[in-house]
Amino acid sequence: MLRDRLNVVIGGVLFSTGGVAIKAATLTGWQLSCFRSFVAGVAVLLLVPNARHGWSWRSLVVAVPYAATFTLFTLANKLTTAANAIFLQDTAPFYILLLGPLLLGERIRRNDIALMLALIIGLGLIFNSIQNSSEIATNPELGNLLATCAGLSWALTVIGLRWIAIRSKKHKEQPEAAVVTGCFLASLMAVFFSFPVESSTTVDWLIIFYLGVFQIGLAYSLIAKGIRSISALETSLLLLVEPVFSPIWAWLLLAENPGFLSVLGGSLVISATAIHSFQKTMKNH
DSSP states (O other), X not given: OHHHHHHHHHHHHHHHTHHHHHHHOOSOHHHHHXXXXXXXHHHHHHHOGGGGSOOOHHHHHHHHHHHHHHHHHHHHHHHSOHHHHHHHHTTHHHHHHHHHHHHTOOOOOHHHHHHHHHHHHHXXXXXXXXXXXXXXXXXXXXHHHHHHHHHHHHHHHHHHHHXXXXXXXXXXXXXXXXXXXXXXXXXXXXXXXXXXXXXXXXXXXXXXXXXXXXXXXXXXXXXXXXXXXXXXXXXXXXXXHHHHHHHHHHHHHHOOOOOHHHHHHHHHHHHXXXXXXXXXXXXXX
């Protein structure tokens, strides 16, 4: 269990570098989503043996929200601040609490409801922090909306991976197969909006390589391993290391200032889910 949790945490740290890398690239959001997802699909196929078998129709079902998550998150990062994009995407526990009982049979408890209320307040603060457009946030209203949708699709992805992981104990299905399917589906979804590539730099392609191989490929392979013995809710909570580090990278490398209300709302989201995760872990032990 400890090793599985550590795999998920490392995956979250790798995820946290995505926002700053996306903003550093000069390519469009569609182009970044297309190219990095394709590279990630190839990387996972080469690095993770389980990704090369265990395919089923469920792989495609889970691949749809996966592809939506990374497309929406990439576009959101180009339109709003990196902090807002990650804070809003990481409201996934809210949707998992709502959908988990229906889709996975995971019960809602009293402290789960308290967490939901805290996440709703945090969401409100982040949306009330919307500032005028700037060089680092060209359309914050639309970017925040896309990031919120990414939170919902990410919740469905976590639930779906958990669904396949549970079945893999008795069947030959593998969560990694869904990851690969999602990578290529995300690339296919974006390819129609990605050409022609009018201008690019060597740094852009190095960023794509990093995003595909490490920030997505390696991260998802680690998470897919860890989620086998961890609930969908706890997995999403452990991944809150991502919103902790993401604004820090953006502040250090891009001098990005998300604003007081955004930081306050994001801090509420992170702290509430961290306390909830601690209580859940202590109860299990």
